[in-house]
Amino acid sequence: MESPKRQIILQTPNLEGAKKAIKTGIARHRTVVIAGSCTVDYDGRASSKLEEGERLIIFKPDGSALVHRPKDYSPVNWQPSGSIFHTRIGKDGLVIRVFRRKERESMVISLTMIQMVAVLDLVDNGDFTLYATEKEMQEAILFKPDILEPGFRPMTKEMAVDPGFIDIIGYDADDILAVVEIKRVKANKKAVEQLKKYMDVIDLDDSRRVRGILVAPDITDNGSELLNQLGYEYKPLTPQECSEILKQKRGTPLTAFFEP
Amino acid sequence: MESPKRQIILQTPNLEGAKKAIKTGIARHRTVVIAGSCTVDYDGRASSKLEEGERLIIFKPDGSALVHRPKDYSPVNWQPSGSIFHTRIGKDGLVIRVFRRKERESMVISLTMIQMVAVLDLVDNGDFTLYATEKEMQEAILFKPDILEPGFRPMTKEMAVDPGFIDIIGYDADDILAVVEIKRVKANKKAVEQLKKYMDVIDLDDSRRVRGILVAPDITDNGSELLNQLGYEYKPLTPQECSEILKQKRGTPLTAFFEP
Structure with missing residues (x-):
C-alpha cells in the first residue's frame, strides 16, 4: 500500500477539491492550513460575527482551530483542542463547523473562495524550556x-x-x-x-x-x-x-x- | 509593469529560494506562512528555548509573528505587531530574527528544512462584532x-x-x-x-x-x-x-x- 504523502498543497482549488483535502487531512490527523475568503459565526458563552474577508485558518490534529486575520498576533476566532469538525458544501460555499458538544459552543466558517489548502504532516517532539525573569x-x-x-x-x-x-x-x-x-x-x-x-x-x-x-x-x-x-x-x-x-x-x- | 502575483507557494524549497520568497513577502506586506523544521530561541523579559521540531510559522503584514506547534490553540512563541524581521542564511540554516528594538526582545527562528513557504495577499476589511454574554x-x-x-x-x-x-x-x-x-x-x-x-x-x-x-x-x-x-x-x-x-x-x- 502506498503511504500517504507528507504534504498536499492545493492552489486555488474548487470547493469540492478543497473539501476532500480538508476532510482527509483532519481524518489523518494532519495540520490543515486554509487561506481564503470567509465569514465566521461563533456562538457559545458569547456570540460573534465576522464579516467576509480573506483569512488564514488552521486546524490542528488535537482538534484546536484558529482563524487569523492578516493583522494582530491573536486569532479573531478560535476553539481549543478536542473540537469536532464537520465539513460540507452548502449554499454559502464550503461550510466548516468546529464545535464542542459539551460546552454547546460552535464556530462556523463559511468559505466562498479558497486561495490555498495545505495539509501538512508536522512532527514535533521538541522540548520547550522557559527560563526565569x-x-x-x-x-x-x-x-x-x-x-x-x-x-x-x-x-x-x-x-x-x-x-x-x-x-x-x-x-x-x-x-x-x-x-x-x-x-x-x-x-x-x-x-x-x-x-x-x-x-x-x-x-x-x-x-x-x-x-x-x-x-x-x-x-x-x-x-x-x-x-x-x-x-x-x-x-x-x-x-x-x-x-x-x-x-x-x-x-x-x-x-x-x-x-x- | 507586471503586477506581483497574489500568491506564491513553494513546496520543499531550498533555503536560498525560501529566503528570497520570505524577504519579498515581508517587503510587500504579505502574509507569509512557513512550514518546516526549526528551533526557536526567545530572549526578552524572560527567555525560552524550543528544540528542533516541525512547526507552522506566520508573519503578518503588521509585523506580528507566530510559531505554532501542531497542537494547542496558543502559539509556542510569538511577537506582537511592529516587530522587525531580519532573514539570513547562517550555519544553522535559514535564520529569521524577529525583534522589537525598544523592548530589547527577540525571537530567533532557525529553519533547517522547509516543507512550504506560502506568500499570501490576504485582503480583509470585514467587521468583527461581539455580542454580549x-x-x-x-x-x-x-x-x-x-x-x-x-x-x-x-x-x-x-x-x-x-x-x-x-x-x-x-x-x-x-x-x-x-x-x-x-x-x-x-x-x-x-x-x-x-x-x-x-x-x-x-x-x-x-x-x-x-x-x-x-x-x-x-x-x-x-x-x-x-x-x-x-x-x-x-x-x-x-x-x-x-x-x-x-x-x-x-x-x-x-x-x-x-x-x-
Missing part, C-alpha cells in the same frame, strides 16, 4: 538564600528608595547589611551604577558597613572594573539555575509562575 | 433597568439561594418584588423550570406577591406554555441590544468587558 530570580534567592552565599538572610524585597526599588536587602552570616541588585542578562557598567545609587541611599540611612552585591549570569569588563573600584561584589547566578530552584519550590511547571 | 445582559439591565420595564429598580444581583444564583431581584413601579432570570439564547421549558425553582424559594421567604420574569431573545412554544401556566412573564431582550447599552455605558470596545 528577574522577578523569579529574586523569588529563587528569597526561597533559597544560600544560593547567594551561605548564611545570607533576606530582610526586605523591592524596598522603595528614591532612585527606584532595591531587589533584596539582607544580612550576611556576620550580620553585615547587604544590598542585592539582580540582572537576568550580562551586567554592564550601567547595572553597577544602578547598584551604586541604592548603596548611596543606604549609606545615608545607615552608618554601619554595607555590602553591595550584583547578581547576574555574567558581567562585562567595564562593569567588573567599576565594581572593583567601588568595592562591590559580583555573584554569578543564571536564570536557568533560578528556574530549577523554583521548580523544587513549587513542583509546578515554570510557566505557572509567570504573571499574565 | 448572559453576565453582560445582566450588567445592561442593572445599568439601564428601564429596558426591562419602566420604573424597575434592581435590588440585588446574583443572589445565592439553594437552587443556584438568582440573576436579578428588584421592585417594579408598583413596589412589587420581581425575580428576573436571564437567558442569552432562546429560552426553553427548562429555563422556565429554573425560574420556578427561584420563585419557590422567594415565595417561602416572602409572603408578598412576587413576579417572575424570564428575559431572553426568544422563547420556545413549550417554554411559553409553561410560563403562562405558572403565571410568569416573558420579556424579549437580545444580547445585541444589551451590547449596545453597554457600549453607551463605557464608551469602550465590547471586548474590554469580557473577563479573561
Whole structure:
C-alpha cells in the first residue's frame, strides 16, 4: 500500500477539491492550513460575527482551530483542542463547523473562495524550556538564600528608595547589611551604577558597613572594573539555575509562575 | 509593469529560494506562512528555548509573528505587531530574527528544512462584532433597568439561594418584588423550570406577591406554555441590544468587558 504523502498543497482549488483535502487531512490527523475568503459565526458563552474577508485558518490534529486575520498576533476566532469538525458544501460555499458538544459552543466558517489548502504532516517532539525573569530570580534567592552565599538572610524585597526599588536587602552570616541588585542578562557598567545609587541611599540611612552585591549570569569588563573600584561584589547566578530552584519550590511547571 | 502575483507557494524549497520568497513577502506586506523544521530561541523579559521540531510559522503584514506547534490553540512563541524581521542564511540554516528594538526582545527562528513557504495577499476589511454574554445582559439591565420595564429598580444581583444564583431581584413601579432570570439564547421549558425553582424559594421567604420574569431573545412554544401556566412573564431582550447599552455605558470596545 502506498503511504500517504507528507504534504498536499492545493492552489486555488474548487470547493469540492478543497473539501476532500480538508476532510482527509483532519481524518489523518494532519495540520490543515486554509487561506481564503470567509465569514465566521461563533456562538457559545458569547456570540460573534465576522464579516467576509480573506483569512488564514488552521486546524490542528488535537482538534484546536484558529482563524487569523492578516493583522494582530491573536486569532479573531478560535476553539481549543478536542473540537469536532464537520465539513460540507452548502449554499454559502464550503461550510466548516468546529464545535464542542459539551460546552454547546460552535464556530462556523463559511468559505466562498479558497486561495490555498495545505495539509501538512508536522512532527514535533521538541522540548520547550522557559527560563526565569528577574522577578523569579529574586523569588529563587528569597526561597533559597544560600544560593547567594551561605548564611545570607533576606530582610526586605523591592524596598522603595528614591532612585527606584532595591531587589533584596539582607544580612550576611556576620550580620553585615547587604544590598542585592539582580540582572537576568550580562551586567554592564550601567547595572553597577544602578547598584551604586541604592548603596548611596543606604549609606545615608545607615552608618554601619554595607555590602553591595550584583547578581547576574555574567558581567562585562567595564562593569567588573567599576565594581572593583567601588568595592562591590559580583555573584554569578543564571536564570536557568533560578528556574530549577523554583521548580523544587513549587513542583509546578515554570510557566505557572509567570504573571499574565 | 507586471503586477506581483497574489500568491506564491513553494513546496520543499531550498533555503536560498525560501529566503528570497520570505524577504519579498515581508517587503510587500504579505502574509507569509512557513512550514518546516526549526528551533526557536526567545530572549526578552524572560527567555525560552524550543528544540528542533516541525512547526507552522506566520508573519503578518503588521509585523506580528507566530510559531505554532501542531497542537494547542496558543502559539509556542510569538511577537506582537511592529516587530522587525531580519532573514539570513547562517550555519544553522535559514535564520529569521524577529525583534522589537525598544523592548530589547527577540525571537530567533532557525529553519533547517522547509516543507512550504506560502506568500499570501490576504485582503480583509470585514467587521468583527461581539455580542454580549448572559453576565453582560445582566450588567445592561442593572445599568439601564428601564429596558426591562419602566420604573424597575434592581435590588440585588446574583443572589445565592439553594437552587443556584438568582440573576436579578428588584421592585417594579408598583413596589412589587420581581425575580428576573436571564437567558442569552432562546429560552426553553427548562429555563422556565429554573425560574420556578427561584420563585419557590422567594415565595417561602416572602409572603408578598412576587413576579417572575424570564428575559431572553426568544422563547420556545413549550417554554411559553409553561410560563403562562405558572403565571410568569416573558420579556424579549437580545444580547445585541444589551451590547449596545453597554457600549453607551463605557464608551469602550465590547471586548474590554469580557473577563479573561
